Amino acid sequence: xKAINEIRLITISVLxxxxxxxxAYPLIAKKSGVVVTGVSKDSACKEILTYxxxxxxxNEKDVTNSASFxxxxxxxxxxxxxxxxxxxxxxDIGNNQTIDVRVKNFENDGxxxxxxxxxxxxxxxxxxxxxxxMEKIASRGKIYGxxxxxxxxxxxxxxNIIFDSSEEDKIENILQPGVVSVKFMEIAEIKNNTGKIxxxxxxxxxxxxxxxxxxxxxxxxxxxxxxxxxxxxxxxxTENYTSFFxxxxxxxxxxxxxxxxxxxxxxxxxxxxxxxxxDLSVKAQENFKKVTKGQPIMVxxxxxxxxxxxxxxxxxxxxxxxxxxxxxDAGKDxxxxxxxxVENTKEEASxxxxxxxxxxxx
Numbered sequence: 001x002k003a004i005n006e007i008r009l010i011t012i013s014v015l016x017x018x019x020x021x022x023x024a025y026p027l028i029a030k031k032s033g034v035v036v037t038g039v040s041k042d043s044a045c046k047e048i049l050t051y052x053x054x055x056x057x058x059n060e061k062d063v064t065n066s067a068s069f070x071x072x073x074x075x076x077x078x079x080x081x082x083x084x085x086x087x088x089x090x091x092d093i094g095n096n097q098t099i100d101v102r103v104k105n106f107e108n109d110g111x112x113x114x115x116x117x118x119x120x121x122x123x124x125x126x127x128x129x130x131x132x133x134m135e136k137i138a139s140r141g142k143i144y145g146x147x148x149x150x151x152x153x154x155x156x157x158x159x160n161i162i163f164d165s166s167e168e169d170k171i172e173n174i175l176q177p178g179v180v181s182v183k184f185m186e187i188a189e190i191k192n193n194t195g196k197i198x199x200x201x202x203x204x205x206x207x208x209x210x211x212x213x214x215x216x217x218x219x220x221x222x223x224x225x226x227x228x229x230x231x232x233x234x235x236x237x238t239e240n241y242t243s244f245f246x247x248x249x250x251x252x253x254x255x256x257x258x259x260x261x262x263x264x265x266x267x268x269x270x271x272x273x274x275x276x277x278x279d280l281s282v283k284a285q286e287n288f289k290k291v292t293k294g295q296p297i298m299v300x301x302x303x304x305x306x307x308x309x310x311x312x313x314x315x316x317x318x319x320x321x322x323x324x325x326x327x328x329d330a331g332k333d334x335x336x337x338x339x340x341x342v343e344n345t346k347e348e349a350s351x352x353x354x355x356x357x358x359x360x361x362x
Contacts, residue, residue: 034069038102041224045091048084049101057083065105073099121168123161123175130159137161140174140358178359179316182339183233183245184291184325185309190240197244200228201294201331212242230290246291248311249284251360263338265349272349275340276356285333293331313339315359321352 033056039046049055055063058072059080076099082089093099105128127133134151141149149171150162163171188195188206196203197214204227206214211223212234219225224233233245255278263275280288295307305327313320321341339356343349 033063034066034103034105036101037104040100041219042097043100044093044097045082045099045101046223048082048089048091049099053084054086055082055084055103056086057081066103069103121163121165121171123163123171124154124158125161125175126158128157130156134159137174139361140178143358143361144170144174144354146170146174173355174358176316176359178355179251180320180356180359181250181314182248182337183312183314184248184288185235185243185312185322186246186291186295187241187243187309190238190242195242197227197232198294198296199230199232199246200290202228206242208237208242212237228290230287245312246287248287248291249280253281253284254360255279255281256361263340265346265353267346268342271342271344272346273340273342274349274353274356275338276353276360277336277338278360279336280334285335288337289331289333292325292329295325295330297327311337311339313341313356315355320356 033054036049036053036055039049043049055069057063058069058076059082061072063069063072077093077095079090079092082091091099125133130153134153138149138151141151146163146167148164149167151159152162153159161171186197188197190208193208195206195208197206198204204214206212209218211218211220213219214225217225219234221234221237224231226232231247233247235243235245263277266273266275292307295309297305298308299305307325307327307330310322310324312322321339323337323339323341341349341352343352
């Protein structure tokens with residue numbers, strides 16, 4: 001394979017590029033719309049305006065940026081029409097309801113075009129934050145060991161990434177949003193349609209009636225509410241058990257400098273363990289103390305005491321790994337935690353360590 005800096009364009013690549021530009025022209029020439037970045041649990045349109053969806057029209061009017069979105073939805077009531085992710089949707093806003101979502105300009109999201117070039121691949125990234133995006137990708141590339149990665153500024157609104165074709169999977173990973181969050185999974189037993197959420201050594205009763213009913217409000221799977229300043233998400237509902245995700249921290253609560261102290265990879269028998277030491281903010285320490293205090297204990301086959309529920313690490317909303325919590329750590333203001341997991345191959349354990357490190361650092 002030729003070195004990346006020797007890659008030359010070939011005719012077929014130019015043709016592919018022109019066809020891609022033609023197909024993508026409407027997106028590049030007319031960047032409009034907004035991306036949903038947050039949805040209130042009380043939003044009248046929470047079933048339609050989900051995280052990362054794109055809104056381009058409201059009541060037949062174009063949404064060009066976040067300012068026009070907020071202006072369009074102000075004081076709206078009744079049935080409204082929207083174009084979400086390219087399709088028509090309808091939302092009914094009650095007299096005491098609002099849309100209540102957070103959005104950002106669509107331009108801030110990178111638009112990517114892929115081009116095959118002799119011996120490798122080239123991505124063209126369209127972004128309103130070129131310098132910041134280039135720095136983030138370069139940092140993640142180093143963590144992934146992409147020594148031949150070439151990043152060059154094309155204009156004030158775009159930049160290029162050139163890489164070996166064999167590294168495309170890694171490039172796809174470092175271009176992901178990479179939002180890391182850590183939650184405590186609490187599983188509540190249901191008896192006679194009643195259960196309890198344990199939090200900060202207190203019990204909060206709830207009932208099951210087409211969802212979780214607590215304090216006279218009903219919540220479905222995926223809905224969120226707060227108790228004792230901790231955000232809680234309904235994760236699953238069954239006849240005998242209901243599980244919840246209790247927020248502990250996300251990547252904004254991490255001391256980035258501590259990540260250099262990661263414990264790396266170790267082999268135990270036929271499996272490989274990866275681990276990362278994470279220093280926590282004061283808020284994260286308080287959350288950990290609250291969500292683990294008073295939780296039931298289980299004893300593993302080795303005679304060690306752990307909480308029944310684990311810490312769950314999510315990347316972009318998908319479960320990445322889970323970490324057991326020892327009884328000795330429960331209910332304490334821990335300044336740091338170790339996020340770790342076990343894989344059957346060294347390659348997969350190494351990949352997961354790279355992903356976790358890269359996304360927490362940026």
